[in-house]
Amino acid sequence: MSTLTSQPLTGTPETLTLANALNAGLRRSMSEDDSVVLMGEDIGSLGGVFRVTEGLQDEFGSDRVVDSLLAESGIVGTAIGMAMRGYRPVCEIQFDGFIYPAFDQIVSQLAKLRARSGGRLTVPVTIRVPVGGGIGAVEHHSESNEAYFCHTAGLRVVACANPDDAYWMIQQAIACDDPVIFYEPKRRYWDKAPVDVSISPSAAFPFERARTVLPGSDVTVLAYGPTVRVALDAATVARSEGTSLEVIDLRSLSPIDVETISASVRRTGRAVVVHEAPTFAGLGAEIAATITERCFTFLEAPVQRVGGWNTPYPPARVEDQYLPNIDRLLDAVEITGRY
Known part of the structure; x- marks a missing residue:
């Protein structure tokens, strides 16, 4: 792949x-x-x-x-x-x-x-x-x-x-x-x-554009930077269990490529945003709000956010419990009703 x-x-x-x-x-x-x-x-x-x-x-x-x-x-x-x-x-x-x-x-x-x-x-x-x-x-x-x-x-x-x-x-x-x-x-x-x-x-692909790195039909997963690999790995697990995730690498965080995001969510009807930063007031909140404004009548479930916990970054020995991983991402996909 x-x-x-x-x-x-x-x-x-x-x-x-x-x-x-x-x-x-x-x-x-x-x-x-x-x-x-x-x-x-x-x-x-x-x-x-x-x-x-x-x-x-x-x-x-x-x-x-x-x-x-x-x-x-x-x-x-x-x-x-x-x-x-x-x-x-x-x-x-x-x-x-x-x-x-x-x-x-x-x-x-x-x-x-x-x-x-x-x-x-x-x-x-x-x-x-x-x-x-x-x-x-x-x-x-x-x-x-x-x-x-x-x-x-x-x-x-x-x-x-x-x-x-x-x-x-x-x-x-x-x-x-x-x-x-x-x-x-x-x-x-x-x-x-x-x-x-x-x-x-x-x-070269314009740096202000988001890119669909893995096409899918059931849930749109929006990631960037370090979490793109996490999203792709989660999509591999989900596919083996019958769920098709579409993974989009945002690439540009400001401005956000709203058109690419909206087109995907209107097809899948579901969305999960994943980033390492805490979810409270994080970029995922802005994206979730934008999706709700642009795609409300297409949504089959609320937009889910997966991120770091709302705490200062922890000591290295427990960082694996802080960072978003495959299980937490798939839990959010399950909440949307497609896993």
Whole structure:
């Protein structure tokens, strides 16, 4: 099953991990545009905590792959100034929970400058954020904070789930004139899949569109980032027991591709949203409300949400009890009446 390939392979595909695909995408963007500059803690000689930027400083120099101070607010603030002078900075936040010192720069400045200037200024800053749990990390290393940024007008928020999307979406984010929060599921960094690096970027699937990664007829399952794999695994179990799940990878979290979601739910009549973040005021709540508004007369059951529990992220030894898994997702499918 080739459900994790985001587009037809036209050349000789390379099998890459998600981390390697991001590295290749960054390299291609930097090769094609001298204004692309990488900034972050330990991204140069070390290549980043997850080695996503490995080798790039050797290739492009320390002026374009900048080892910054341990100061997230300073990283983003500097990137904003550079973007206003014509650069396309790509900032790396080492871990999801480290982004909060930069929160004011992101929501008060980065997100607002284009509107504040009446469209005269663009700030094409991409902020890469390794996100989510599942790697046995300590506190502040396993958070899912996408709801904060999806709520902030002026930001695009996207999440890749597989190597092919990682390769193309990072290039699309860098080329975008809007600021982009780019989430990378850290427990999927080592997943491998074919990536066709030979096609033109214009032929890549648009990063603002959701994608149906597994067609189905009984229940629509909406996932993104680390939970796409969970949804696909649950669909395999459900299929063996006679239930057909349609799995949609949202990819863009803000804006959301409402048309693709609505078309699926109108066919299946049922929907489950799954994410690692707590369900209370999470992105799943917005999606459930949107489905109810757009598809009310088509729904056969209330939209179900599966997420992390409404607690701070737990110690690593019990994180498996916190994260959404196949059983919890299928329990939600059962509530809809189709399992």
